[in-house]
Amino acid sequence: MSVLPPRLLRLSFTPKNDFFHLKTKAFLVQKLSETTDLFLTNLLHTLILKLGFATDTFTANLLINKYVKLREINTARKVFDEMCEPNVVSWTSVISGYNDTSQPQTALSMFQEMHKARSVSPNEFTFASVFKACSALAESRIGKNIHARLEVSGLRSNTVMSSSLLDMYGKCNDVETARRVFDSMASYGRNVVSWTSMITAYAQNARGHEAIELFRSFNAASTNDRPNQFMRASVISACTSLGRLQWGKVSHGLVTRGGYESNIVVATSLLDMYAKCGSLSCAEKIFLRIRCHSVISYTSMIMAKAKHGLGEPAIQLFDEMVSRRIKPNYVTLLGVLHACGHSGLVNEGLGYLNSMKEKHGVVPDPRHYTCVVDMLGRFGRVDEAYELAKTIEVGAEQGALMWGALLSAGRLHGRVDIVCEASKRLIQSNQQVTSAYVALSNAHAVAGGWEDSESLRLEMKRGGNVKERAYAQNA
DNA sequence: ATAGGGTTAG
Numbered sequence: 001m002s003v004l005p006p007r008l009l010r011l012s013f014t015p016k017n018d019f020f021h022l023k024t025k026a027f028l029v030q031k032l033s034e035t036t037d038l039f040l041t042n043l044l045h046t047l048i049l050k051l052g053f054a055t056d057t058f059t060a061n062l063l064i065n066k067y068v069k070l071r072e073i074n075t076a077r078k079v080f081d082e083m084c085e086p087n088v089v090s091w092t093s094v095i096s097g098y099n100d101t102s103q104p105q106t107a108l109s110m111f112q113e114m115h116k117a118r119s120v121s122p123n124e125f126t127f128a129s130v131f132k133a134c135s136a137l138a139e140s141r142i143g144k145n146i147h148a149r150l151e152v153s154g155l156r157s158n159t160v161m162s163s164s165l166l167d168m169y170g171k172c173n174d175v176e177t178a179r180r181v182f183d184s185m186a187s188y189g190r191n192v193v194s195w196t197s198m199i200t201a202y203a204q205n206a207r208g209h210e211a212i213e214l215f216r217s218f219n220a221a222s223t224n225d226r227p228n229q230f231m232r233a234s235v236i237s238a239c240t241s242l243g244r245l246q247w248g249k250v251s252h253g254l255v256t257r258g259g260y261e262s263n264i265v266v267a268t269s270l271l272d273m274y275a276k277c278g279s280l281s282c283a284e285k286i287f288l289r290i291r292c293h294s295v296i297s298y299t300s301m302i303m304a305k306a307k308h309g310l311g312e313p314a315i316q317l318f319d320e321m322v323s324r325r326i327k328p329n330y331v332t333l334l335g336v337l338h339a340c341g342h343s344g345l346v347n348e349g350l351g352y353l354n355s356m357k358e359k360h361g362v363v364p365d366p367r368h369y370t371c372v373v374d375m376l377g378r379f380g381r382v383d384e385a386y387e388l389a390k391t392i393e394v395g396a397e398q399g400a401l402m403w404g405a406l407l408s409a410g411r412l413h414g415r416v417d418i419v420c421e422a423s424k425r426l427i428q429s430n431q432q433v434t435s436a437y438v439a440l441s442n443a444h445a446v447a448g449g450w451e452d453s454e455s456l457r458l459e460m461k462r463g464g465n466v467k468e469r470a471y472a473q474n475a
Numbered sequence: 476a477t478a479g480g481g482t483t484a485g
Contacts, residue, residue, distance in 0.1 A: 033477085061477045068478090092478045128479035164480040196481040230482035237483070268483040299484040331485050338485095367485080 025053050032062050041066050045079075054082065061089050068097035088120050096129040104133035108142065124155050131168040140172030159185065163194040170201025196231040203238035211238035212247075232260050233269040240269070245277040264290065268297045275304030295326055302335035311343020322360075330362050334371060341375030349375050366394040370402040377409025382418055385409055400431040 028051075032044050045063055053059045060083050067076035073094075080086060080094050091114045098107035111130045114120060122130070127150050134143035147165060150156050156165075162185050169178035178201040185194055195218045202211035215235045218227065227235075232255050239247040252261075252270055260266045267290050274283035287301045298321040305314035318336050321328065328336075333356050340349030353372050356362045369392045376385035389406055403425040410418030 029476090058477065063477095065477055089478050094478095096478065123479090125479040132480080160480045162480085167481065191481095193481040198481095200481065228482090233482045265483050270483090272484065294483085296484045301484090303484060329484095334485060 021051075024051065025056075025059070028053065029059060029062060032059075032066060035066070036069070038070050038072065041070065054079070055084050057083065057085050057087050057090065061087070061093060064090060064093045064097075068093055068100065071101060073097045073101045073103070086120070088123050088126060091120055092123075092126045092129055095126065095133070099129060099132050099136065102136075104136035107133035108137070111146075122149075122153070124158060124161050127153075127155065127161060128164040131164045135168045135171035138172050140169065140174050140177075143168045143172055157188050159189050159191055159194060163191075163197050166194065166201065167197045170197065170204060173205055175201050175205045175207065192225045192228055192231060195225075196228075196234055199231065199238065200234045203234055203241055206241055208238040208240075208242040208247075211235065211241075227258070229260060229263045229265045232258070232263075233265045236266070236269040236273050240273040240276050243277060245274075245279060248273040248277045262289065262291070264292055264294055264297065268294070268300055271297065271304070272300045275300065275307070280304060280308050293321075293324070293326060295321075295329055295332060298326055299328075299332045299335055302332065302339065306335055306339035306342055309342050311339045311345050314339035314343075315345075315348070328360050328362065330365065330368070333360065333362050333364075334367055337368060337371040337375065341371060341378060344379055346375055346379050346381065366392055366398040366402065369394075370398060370405060373402055374405035374409070377406055378412070380413055382406075382409050382413050382415050386418055386421065396429045396431055399429040400426055403429065 028044055028048055032041070032048075035041055035044070041063075048054050048059060048063065054063075060079055063079045064076045067073070067079065076097050077094060080090055083090060091110065095107045095110045098104065098110060108130065111122070111126070111133075114122065114126070127146070130146055131143065134140070134146065147168075150161065150165065155161055162181055166178045166181040166185075169175070169181060178198065182190070182194065182198045195214070199211045199214050199218075202208070202214060212235065215227070215231070215238075218225075218231075232251075236248070236251045236255070239251045248270075251273070255261055255263075255266050255270070261270075267286055271283045271286040274280070274286060283301065283304050287297065290297050298317065302314045302317050302321075305311075305317065315336065318328070318332070318339075321332070333352065336352050337349055340346065340352065349372060353364055353368060356364060356368070369388065373385045373389045376382070376388065385406055389402055392402065394402055403422045407419060407422035407426060410416075410422055
């Protein structure tokens, strides 16, 4: 950390606009651009305020960006709120700060405020950040709306712009629109990023064959661009989605010949592919060859072991990860809870749930609770599962998963009361869960209430769910 | 000058 010269600390009383003053400002801006340290940033911030430089938009923007990079979004926001004349860079920086701290909803409301303020118009940078927020929320309705504004702005014919737009549609599961954007880019140019976005859109929407087909066209069409680690990882995940080891092995051969086998991103997707296509031993081989591990490589391997019923080894791996000072995140803890739930380590699982915040700084969210509800239910502790589920505030989609888990537990352990309760909650969740109607109807039938059963089937018909019956009864 | 697009775990 660099140290401020004492001379500078006495400059607070310098009259404005003289030579020394300007020089001081240049010095502070210079120091601010260089530092990556929170303490020094705070110090420079104080000096900037004292000397009245905060009224300068450029200087304030630098401060905002510094705080965004340091993940101090609230401080960044405070600087922004106190600005005299925020420009498009100030707005965009704060929006992307909210993206970086997993607050896409706030990013979008900032964009709305910017629109209302009308003093500043969004540019390419702003739109790219806002589409990223839509992607994170998988909100295609809002995305479409902003897409319309982008078309009006005339900024659309730009490779970065269109790539972020097509990525947004892919993440919102609207592959057809994503493809239309991709096709429209032919006139002004695509690059590796835009091709990767489209391949990813297919891969993440269970259309692996089309992803691979597009990868082939890329190799056939482009003369300058070569596939990079991102594209290769995406192609491997497309193979994973096909669930066929054969395809996965082909892609493995391909990345080995390309010299990408030891790349961390590629290796992680390979290990996930092997785990999901049925070869845990190959997955482990890949894992052991990784030199520089990430939270994702560990999490993938923990998940793989968990899914194969290797609870203890998964937990051992978790301990190893923690001792190597790789910080687990919420997905890692989901893996650990899964490991417990698939190996009957029920009390251990409860222990992880109750201590994850304190020990690992990860606040349990509805997904973690769902996992534990499922675990308790599987191992006969249905009442505890129910008591826990009742206390969780949960959105409709996740709620359907949580009550669905409880429904299976009720069925598995012959608990008509739980089946009824879980089915009702499932139906309340308003998701398209026909199995809930079927289960509730069957439960009434079991309990002797044939009339209830019949009325439910009627309700189901009215709800247009009747076609799903055959599927639901197999599920 | 300061801000923006693609990837791997769920």
